[in-house]
Amino acid sequence: MEKIGIYYGTTTGKTASIVEEIEFNLKKDVYEVKNVADGLGGIEELKNIILVSPSYGVGELQEDWEDVLQELKAVDFKGKNVAIVGLGNQLAFGETFVGAMRILYDAVSERGANVIGFTSIEGYSYQETESVIDGKFVGLALDEANQDDDTPLRIENWIKEIKKNFI
Numbered sequence: 001m002e003k004i005g006i007y008y009g010t011t012t013g014k015t016a017s018i019v020e021e022i023e024f025n026l027k028k029d030v031y032e033v034k035n036v037a038d039g040l041g042g043i044e045e046l047k048n049i050i051l052v053s054p055s056y057g058v059g060e061l062q063e064d065w066e067d068v069l070q071e072l073k074a075v076d077f078k079g080k081n082v083a084i085v086g087l088g089n090q091l092a093f094g095e096t097f098v099g100a101m102r103i104l105y106d107a108v109s110e111r112g113a114n115v116i117g118f119t120s121i122e123g124y125s126y127q128e129t130e131s132v133i134d135g136k137f138v139g140l141a142l143d144e145a146n147q148d149d150d151t152p153l154r155i156e157n158w159i160k161e162i163k164k165n166f167i
């Protein structure tokens with residue numbers, strides 16, 4: 001399998017811990033981790049990409065992701081597999097749960113990405129989200145405030161699924 005690139009942004013650190021847990025599940029694979037506060041360097045060369053953002057504002061991207069969104073939209077994603085992870089809080093922000101995932105999804109799919117890793121909405125309880133298409137989340141939704149006990153298994157199962165599609 002070709003190298004996997006993990007790009008993430010974090011404001012209060014929860015997403016950085018999630019990335020460590022993703023790494024734990026990738027230990028036999030070649031991967032690199034980049035905080036988007038340092039830019040998107042190297043993304044053009046990768047075929048296997050994981051994008052991770054919490055939601056802020058009203059279902060919006062984390063601020064370092066906001067800063068690189070135009071750069072992301074300029075990347076040619078044809079031939080690349082992209083998997084998305086969103087952190088959010090379904091009780092406190094139940095009308096915009098993990099909205100940032102949709103922004104990343106739209107940005108990369110408009111540029112031809114093969115977006116993989118859609119997941120079931122079962123087991124979550126939110127009112128609304130932009131991040132569901134045809135009844136599935138466009139990536140892996142994680143809620144460290146309310147469902148952190150579910151996170152390790154959700155990540156483990158999801159990584160197994162997306163690795164089937166990585167090149």
Ligand SMILES: Cc1cc2nc3c(=O)[nH]c(=O)nc-3n(C[C@H](O)[C@H](O)[C@H](O)COP(=O)(O)O)c2cc1C
Pocket residue numbers: 009010011012013014015016054055056057058059060062087088089090093096097098099144145
């Ligand atoms: C001001 C503020 C706005 C937020 N807005 C949303 C939101 O719209 N949707 C959502 O699902 N979570 C929202 N959250 C929850 C965060 O996404 C969640 O706490 C996340 O784990 C933070 O990740 P981080 O520690 O990596 O920054 C918000 C949190 C804060 C403090």
